[in-house]
Amino acid sequence: MNWGHGLTVSFILFAGFMTWLVIGSFKQNIDLVTDEYYQAELQYQDRMDEIQNNTAATQIRVVQSTERIQLEFPIIPEEGAIHLYRPSDSRLDQHFQMEDGEDAKIIDLDGLIKGYYILKMTWTAGGERYYQEKGVFI
Numbered sequence: 001m002n003w004g005h006g007l008t009v010s011f012i013l014f015a016g017f018m019t020w021l022v023i024g025s026f027k028q029n030i031d032l033v034t035d036e037y038y039q040a041e042l043q044y045q046d047r048m049d050e051i052q053n054n055t056a057a058t059q060i061r062v063v064q065s066t067e068r069i070q071l072e073f074p075i076i077p078e079e080g081a082i083h084l085y086r087p088s089d090s091r092l093d094q095h096f097q098m099e100d101g102e103d104a105k106i107i108d109l110d111g112l113i114k115g116y117y118i119l120k121m122t123w124t125a126g127g128e129r130y131y132q133e134k135g136v137f138i
Contacts (some may be wrong), residue, residue, distance in 0.1 A: 029089075031090050049132035050122065060121055062134050069107040069136065071121065080123030087118065098123060114138050 061072040071082070080098035082105065092113055098105055121135045 024058055032080040042115050046129075047131055050129045054130045054132050058125075058130055060132050062119065062136070064136055067109055068120070069109065071105040071107070073103050073105075073123070073125075075125045076123045077123035080121065082107070083120040084112075084120075085120055086113075086115065088115065109138055112138050 023092075045089070048132050061074070063070040063072065074134055077098055078100055080132060082096040082098065085105065086092040092115075094112070096105065096107060096121040117136050117138060119136050121130075121132045121134075
């Protein structure tokens with residue numbers, strides 16, 4: 001085999017490898033943190049204010065066992081939402097609403113895929129909005 005054949009084989013292998021990379025990249029699932037990222041960016045200052053409002057006296061206590069997560073509120077929320085966010089796959093996200101006057105919320109873990117989740121909690125009490133995040137492994 002002369003150097004011309006070696007160069008041709010090298011070029012064909014390189015072109016095949018690049019084709020494999022391009023095809024593989026199109027098959028890769030890419031999840032965004034949110035589909036409305038521009039709207040979320042506009043509300044960023046509001047989120048920072050909610051985090052500032054959340055002092056040690058208003059921190060939600062998170063108690064986790066193998067079958068559930070219990071959230072205990074130090075002040076009774078008027079309304080709120082809980083987002084169980086899965087960073088690796090947005091299809092596994094869970095959303096829960098809090099009822100007026102609930103001082104605790106229980107999230108049943110049956111049916112959830114094991115892995116890392118971020119518990120994002122937003123609530124209103126006494127006219128103030130609060131936000132808290134906590135990472136949990138299920």
